[in-house]
Amino acid sequence: MADTVSKHIDMTTGSLWRNIPLFAFPVAATSILEQLSNLIATVIIGNFSGDQGTLAMAAVGSNVPLTSLMLNLFIGMSLGSNVVIANAIGRNDQNMVKRAVHTSILMALVGFVVIALGEVFAEPMLAALNVPAETMPLASLYLRVFLLSMPSILLYNFEAAIFRSVGITRMPLQALAVSTVLNIGLDLIFVPVLHWGVAGVAIATAIAYTVSAATLFIRLLKTDSVVRVTPRDLAIDPVALKRIVKIGLPAGIQSAVFAVANIIIQSAINSLGTEVMAASSAAMSLEYVCYNLLNSFSQACTTFVGQNHGARQIDRCTKTLKVCLVEGGIVALTTIIVIVG
Template identity: 30%
Template structure:
């Protein structure tokens, strides 16, 4: 009798307690609890990025700092492409989770894995083959080239591990679990800092050691993540029968992943080109950008957490045909970012100089002053960026991929204009002004797109 009753229960009652159904309950509360582990995880991510920079500066000097910094934009491009692809694939899982469609959900997981493997092979091969021309294109100074190439080669060889970890985290987040990826990130961050110190210090491996530390820590986390999913999440397991889908299904999933990857890639291509113009200014400005950018990225962390949360929230509710909840979620996410922005402003105009000295390990006043100028121009302009990031991700979750992609293209065009025409004339000041200007332009664009799609923020039965 009990077994029969269990079979008749709705699927939602059988879901693991470690998943979160975001189609019911307070949007603000759901987003807060979902975004908080992501936020903490991003803080930790920034922490060990800062640890890389700080340990390199303190243990190896300004030259090593410039060698790592010269490849920073390219490394961000790679990691953001991986993040975008896997998040895009996982949106299908999230949408079917919200719609309570177990069969389509398993098919989505299956093809998310297959498409991620294919993408990994293409990305790793392409970047390894063209790594030297890419550094030449970035105008890496001659005295920095060998160290930068050594660091980058190891990072590129580790792309499969980066992709695996990102895919596992994306799949877990798609079913409302943002805590488990945080646990693995905590482990990875601590291990990375320890290995950084050992490889760049006692083992005397130079900047190559920093790259090996990063790849090793990500690889171990990827292995642990796979074990966790196979053992504890039947929702994410699939069989051979789940490969049987239509070509249209595969194409739509690939396009969604590609559009999110392109959204990140186009933005980062602009950053890579801008990095080239910074590299042309010399090692002092490279080091200043490393310090200022690392601290700025710490202040940008809610954007990643809340943007990812908004995409998952929108995707689940879109699948459940509860579109009106998406608008409430967007407002809640923007409000949360606003609170953090106030704290970021206080920090920028009080203790940021001291933090920059700690991050860079540099005693050069030119390095510190320029890094501080970057912060004082960028951080006050976070509000339009916050709206841009959250709304853009929510639209992706609602199957609107073209407008966010065009928005990212605008960002790239803006950075190219600054890199080619303004930085050579106005120097590092133009670098500092570049992103705030592009944020405002893209904010206006995405709000216009939202106005066009305003009907999608109403429940289908009320149209």
Template identity: 30%
Template sequence: MKTRTNLIEGPIVPALLMFALPTLGSSVLQSANGSIDAIWIGRLLGENALAATTNGNLVLFLLTAFVFGFGMASTILIGQSIGRGDIAAAREVVGTALGTFVPMAVLVSVGGWIWAPQLLGVLGTPAETVPLALDFLRVIFAAMPAVLMMTMIMMALRGSGDSMTPLIFMALAVVLDTVLNPLFILGLGPVSAMGIGGSAFATALANYISLAAMLGYIYAKDLPLRLRGRELGLLVPVPSVLRLLLEKGLPIGIQMVVVSSSMLTMLTLVNREGVDTTAAFGATQQMWTYVQMPAMALGAAVSAMAAQNIGAGRWDRVGRITRWGIVFNLILTGGLVVALFFADRPVMGLFLGDSGAAVGIAQHIGRVSTWGFVCFGITMVLFGTIRANGQVVWPLIILFISMYPVRMGFAFGLRGWLGVDALWLSFPAAMVSTLIMATALYLHGGWRRAPALRFDVKEVSGGIKVVAEGAPARNPNAPDGT
């Protein structure tokens, strides 16, 4: 089965779709997996057990978001290297990324297991759920190396033009996790009942099995990014390559933290409105998780595709890739927004039941706010292209301005005039402002003239080693205009 898509030659539309749709499928599976786990825990163990998973899932999300930044940096560097036909440089990026962050993940896993009680105290976990939360969190920390390594490898594969392999093994992880959850929660045959710890154990086992299977597949198919023989020496991080990964990855990781912290701040304001409003907002967030998936998938696809074309010097294709990414976002995200406008009550009923005040509140929140995700989707495409040439600081600045001065200013400043609707309107207000600033950056920001992210491949002591040299003042392949 062909897994890699040629991103630098041929028609753009089918290539973009063939790359973006498996990425979208992976995102849907990942989110569905979390929802299915929550259903198993809630139905088999009750509300206290479900509440106890919140802390573990929050820790896992924050660490995954942190690794996502460096995975995105790897995608950019690998994409540019593949675009110019430099497989050795792409393998060096993979080696440095894995050689750095896998040992870190193991240390975090061990430290998290030891200090999990103290961490729960810092998070303010309710006393009645601490025993359950501790069982869950410790096993989640044990799963951390597999989860983070899978995330890193999947993003590296997408940088090489392969979005199908990540989909295959994400599907394997989800199926295993879904089947194993009730087995380890309740126990069956020789398997002892583990309660809430069994759910976390199922997640850990599913990810370790999927990781092993994916590595076996990569070597069996001899995919371009595999390391074998002397190339295994590339797992020793090269400081200059690591510095590039940190320079590009840290701002992207911080972006995730900025967005998450902004949402937590908004949640404190929502909680003041009472239980029905909080429940309605929670259901709306569940819906938004799926609404934003096409935008995230298209942004990732555009970034990988643009990076390869930039590496190949095909700047004539970069603008067309961006435009088609915007068109598909309008179709997919816009279509979802319209569909939810007419079907919002049954969708909210999935989370809130068919009656009660919360359903009506959730419908109102959705109708006031959800349209903003069309703007969000266009922004993701623009940011994906801009990041493909290594510009990651300005997107961080723009997101910070939108999340705090704009969103919080709107929510607080207009509360007296608009009432509680100021909270809901602050979401599209932030998305519109982000789009305006992202469009200005894309058209006039000079990101096309960013220094080239180029590596030289050299032989050192009988092994391949790649050294990042001083970048030129500007990318020599970039067009003169902005």
């Protein structure tokens, strides 16, 4: 699709003060939309689960740090794809772009390994979080069903990273916006109407992410950009995989550290009972919104530096870091004022 190319952000030329926010804010909006969907799901499960409303909210909330740990780890891995592809684009190395793109798509298959491990260790992991006995059955059910969405979630994030590497940030946001509306609609059917409870919320999430991942995959098949996907070329390239893991694994671990801290905190919160767990679940959604807003500038910095480093524009790499620090600081200060005020 020709319009895909025309709307990309040029990272190697033009004003960084203008282009970085143009990149960062759609990325932030995408993450915030994900959290908004989770928050609305929490509200629905709390208000339409009858006498088990508080218990259901607690069950969903007790899983947030655990699911965030897994998601942050693999979203960090997708950042590795972003950097490798962006750097190859900057070098005009179309062969490496092609190999890295197709390798990234297949890396989403790791999600099936996560499903297998999660189904086996769901209850031990929740027990390690001190989930109360009365919450455990619902919490375990939610986690087991939610894990079925992992391949789609990983595929969506790798696809989004591919698009962002070439400066296209609106398309992942648009795909997620459609799936978010679908997710909320399905929540309102599965919970109040069909009375599927926490399983309904998890099923809705799996369906919505499958739709968003499929939407981006179709776009990648049709785009005129250098990141176009050709089904017959789908294969794991060892060199591309090594570069993606070398950059993405440390980034994933770094992101996971934030979730590990929340796991420790959640473990303490869980020991205080169901009502406190439910309240923490609602507050944590706001916390993740703020985090993702600030994190979008680090993603912008990584991508811009990747392309400019590949193009051997080292001075522009340094300027990118400075601009991201200043603009990220302004956003951080504004967020603090809004939340505290």
